[in-house]
Amino acid sequence: MSRTFLPRKLLIALLPVVLASGCAQSNARAPWPFQTATRAKGVNTAPSRPVVPGDPRADMVERALQAKGQKFGTDGTLGTVYTYAVDTQTTISSREARKGDVLFFDTTSAGNGCGSHAGVVESVRDDGVIAFREFRGGQHLHSMVAPEDPRRRRDSSGRIMNTYLRTMSRNDPAGTRYTAAEMLCRVVRVR
Secondary structure: OOOOHHHHHHHHHHHHHHHHHOOOOOOOOOOHHHOOOOOOOOOOOOOOOOOOOOOHHHHHHHHHHHHOOOOOOOOOOHHHHHHHHHHHOEEEOHHHOOOOOEEEEOOOOOOOOOOOEEEEEEEEOOOOOEEEEEEEOOEEEEEEEOOOOOOOOEOOOOOEOOOEOOOOOOOOOOOOOOEHHHHEEEEEEOO
């Protein structure tokens, strides 16, 4: 008997056992276009797009738009949601912001990426400071933006006026933007 015959014979004998046991099931979902849309029992409308793990910032904004009756689907990226919102909704002044409006920020260091971050307005204080929900650092946060006073962190009574969206570093170049107001680039009213 040759040496190569025994391993080959062993492999042939084990092949049916491996095939019969099947492959382990993966918890990973199929890519978005290949998923089947599902709906809750008793609901007559299909979701705008199948739920896939994506950008939580985009999901938060999509939900806010859909809660106002918008029917659309995107690829789940914030860039696509930003393009949809700008193309189909009304851009307003930050002074006109109210609950449910969408805030877009430019958090890029170059300052040329409006829509790289987003938030949804929760309320507006009497002094014009906007409270908003955002997703950053793996957490849903409640943050503040004072568009009329972009560099001021707190008011005279200690209340937060502007949330820092970027951490300060001693190597930052002059003119680096840190606060939400410095990075606020568009406010969209959902129709």
